[in-house]
Amino acid sequence: MKTTVSILFAAVLSLSSVPAHATKLDLATMSCKQFLDSGDDTIRMVLTWMDGWYKGDEDNAIIDTDVFVENAKKFGSYCGKNPNVSIVTAADEVLGK
Numbered sequence: 001m002k003t004t005v006s007i008l009f010a011a012v013l014s015l016s017s018v019p020a021h022a023t024k025l026d027l028a029t030m031s032c033k034q035f036l037d038s039g040d041d042t043i044r045m046v047l048t049w050m051d052g053w054y055k056g057d058e059d060n061a062i063i064d065t066d067v068f069v070e071n072a073k074k075f076g077s078y079c080g081k082n083p084n085v086s087i088v089t090a091a092d093e094v095l096g097k
Contacts, residue, residue, distance in 0.1 A: 030087045032079030046087070047072050054095040071095060 027046065030038075035046060051068055074094045082090060 028086070028088055031083065032085050032087055032090050033083035035087045036076070036079055036083070047075070050075070050087075050091050050095065054091065 025042070025046070027049070030046075035043065038046075047068070051063065051071065071094065075090060078090050078094050079085070079087070
């Protein structure tokens with residue numbers, strides 16, 4: 001339990017560096033190029049969202065950092081090779097939903 005709380009606390013801290021101004025990200029229309037050019041904060045936020053979205057309910061409140069990093073590398077590599085593809089399509093290809 002302490003590990004889960006520590007991970008959630010670290011995630012909150014990493015997201016707290018997101019700028020204070022409100023931004024809406026339409027992930028359904030974002031291309032891989034836009035994603036790769038969006039900056040570290042947005043990339044982290046989108047990757048974290050995708051990790052939870054593609055896990056669904058199977059791994060409640062668990063972030064396996066080794067799997068997360070490996071999936072992020074695969075996703076980044078795919079997007080680098082396919083800049084005009086939407087990130088939703090890329091995620092489906094890489095994470096298999």
